[in-house]
Amino acid sequence: MFPIARSELIQLFRNRAVLVTMLVIPVASSAMYIYLHESVPAVSAALGLGGIAAVLMFLAMALGLYTTAVTTLASRRQNLFLKRLRSTAAGDAGILSGLLLPVTAITLVQVAVVLTVLAVVGGGPADVPLLVAAVLATAVMMLGLGLATAGLTNSPEHAQVTTLPVMVGTLAVAGWVGFTGTEELGLLKRLLPGGSAAELVVNAWTGGASLGDSLLLLAPTLAWVVVAVALAARMFRWEPRR
Amino acid sequence: MTSTPVIDVDGLNVRYGDFHAVKNLSFQVERGELYALLGTNGAGKTSTLETVEGHRAATSGTVRVFGHSPRDRRAVRPRMGVMLQESGFSPDLTVRESVGLIGALSGRADQVGRVLGLVGLSDRAGTEVSQLSGGEKRRLDFATAVYGTPELIFLDEPTTGLDVQSRHALWEAVDRLREDGSTIVLTTHYLEEAQQRADRIGLMHKGVFHREGTVAELTRTLPAEIRFSLAGPAPALPLHAVRGSDGGFLIETFALQKDLHTLLRWAQDGAVELRELQAGPTRLDDVLRSIGGD
Structure with a gap:
């Protein structure tokens, strides 16, 4: 796994476009929030820090982790690199972990940076362990959805189309839940992918919710992981279609 | 010596939907x-090879490599190297990084520098x-296959795209591996390579x-061939010959030595010049062309 992760990291750093994207997401997110906080404090206050945190986290998860994971897997399959890796003694789980480890680590760093800026500028979260749990659960869910989507994606170019529904969908749900709460349509909002994770971030940031209720919110996210992994097991292909 | 074969294929079938690519195939290496x-193209050799390499599951039948299922990567792959037909290297990695990565994952120990020297890279x-x-x-592909000098090496079209010099160097490296006891499974479109080097052919x-x-067994069942052309008018040929479209003559015979002698004596006696004279066993190309035609 680690030799593969190392080679992925090398490739990531050789690809300028990917590298720029990686820097732009956290910098732009932080700058946007600081601008909002300084220039239009009324809007910032109305949206709520928890909601903003949820949306910015999903921005990094959907735009960074999810799309990069799908693009990477499609591209490694298209040029037969996956087949090459599978002609060694490495197991399938080790190969996938190795390929996705660098982008996952980078995304978690991005999220940590953005949320730290948020905390420093606007005030810190009430429950840090809960926030960490929400971030990790979201990352696992996005990776699962990425694996499933990669099964439907023939090429890196194709990924620009196939990633749109989940990318836009999770971002929209996160915004919807983060900025409007779950008093209305609560069940629907929590069951949609990203909904309960966004609520968990809001709860962790603002505090006040009971621990039991919060932990219950992990369930839909983990259920999406199960769904995504089941879909991936059916749809993931290691070699291009002939 | 009674030893278990390195590769044991028994009653292998591979199907893709309605297409029956490999039918009840059995062989040992x-x-x-x-x-x-x-x-020929579409004969099922890639399907067979990919099943033996462990890239593809058999529809039915058993395949054993070193006594294990080839799908059991942990047991089998450290002992075998695979040269794929299409490269499958990441374009953004260097040659050294590519060999280092695949080598590290092979489960064998070797030095990248040694392997690159072996293939001239x-x-x-x-x-x-x-x-x-x-x-x-x-050559990079070959380098990853021979990293750590595995006991079994798959070479899928190893010399396609190689110039004469590199081809020679590759076969020299294969000879050295064989001296060290490696078993080789080869597919190639250059049939003369197989005819010159293979112990057995499927x-x-x-x-x-x-x-x-x-x-020898393969070519013994087929007539040997004498080919030549004539410069000008000549007396009647001493043997039955078929005239090709290029004007050359072809004699097919199961008594090559005797018939060649007859032909040469006829030419000597009549002062006939035999141009482009060739004699030898049937080439595999011809065997393949004959079965491809039906």
Whole structure:
């Protein structure tokens, strides 16, 4: 796994476009929030820090982790690199972990940076362990959805189309839940992918919710992981279609 | 010596939907052998090879490599190297990084520098794969297959795209591996390579073996050939010959030595010049062409 992760990291750093994207997401997110906080404090206050945190986290998860994971897997399959890796003694789980480890680590760093800026500028979260749990659960869910989507994606170019529904969908749900709460349509909002994770971030940031209720919110996210992994097991292909 | 074969295929079937690519195929490869799997396009040799390599599951039948299922990567792969038909290297990694990565995952120990020297890519070590020529990519592929000198090596079209010099160097490296006891499974479109080097050949056609055996066994069942052309008018030929479209003559015979002598004596006696004279066993190309035609 680690030799593969190392080679992925090398490739990531050789690809300028990917590298720029990686820097732009956290910098732009932080700058946007600081601008909002300084220039239009009324809007910032109305949206709520928890909601903003949820949306910015999903921005990094959907735009960074999810799309990069799908693009990477499609591209490694298209040029037969996956087949090459599978002609060694490495197991399938080790190969996938190795390929996705660098982008996952980078995304978690991005999220940590953005949320730290948020905390420093606007005030810190009430429950840090809960926030960490929400971030990790979201990352696992996005990776699962990425694996499933990669099964439907023939090429890196194709990924620009196939990633749109989940990318836009999770971002929209996160915004919807983060900025409007779950008093209305609560069940629907929590069951949609990203909904309960966004609520968990809001709860962790603002505090006040009971621990039991919060932990219950992990369930839909983990259920999406199960769904995504089941879909991936059916749809993931290691070699291009002939 | 009774030893278990390195590869043991028994009643292998591979189907893709309605297409029956490999039909009830059985063969064995013994330790130290060079076994060539040949055939027309679509004969099923790639399906067979990929099943034996462990890339594909058999529809039915058993395949054993070193006594294990080839799908059991942890047990089998450290003992075998695979040269794929198409490269599958990341264009953004250098030659050194590519060999280092695949080598590290092979479960064998070796030095990247040694392997690159073996295939003549030492001066390209720092070059990214995207900058390599087709022949250099084949050599890179060969380097990853022989990393750590595995006991079993699959060479899928190893010399396609190689110039004469690199081809020679590759076969020299294979000879050295065989001296160390490695078993080789080869597919190639250059049939003379297989005819010169293989201990045994499996000639596939439409999912089954058309013929299987040693090169001598394969060619013994077919007539030998004498080919020549004549410069000008000549007395009647002493043997039955077929005239080709290029004006050359072809004599097919099961008594090559005797018939060749007859022909040469006739030419000597009549002062006839035999141009482009060739005599020898039937070439595998002709065997393959004959089965491809039906």
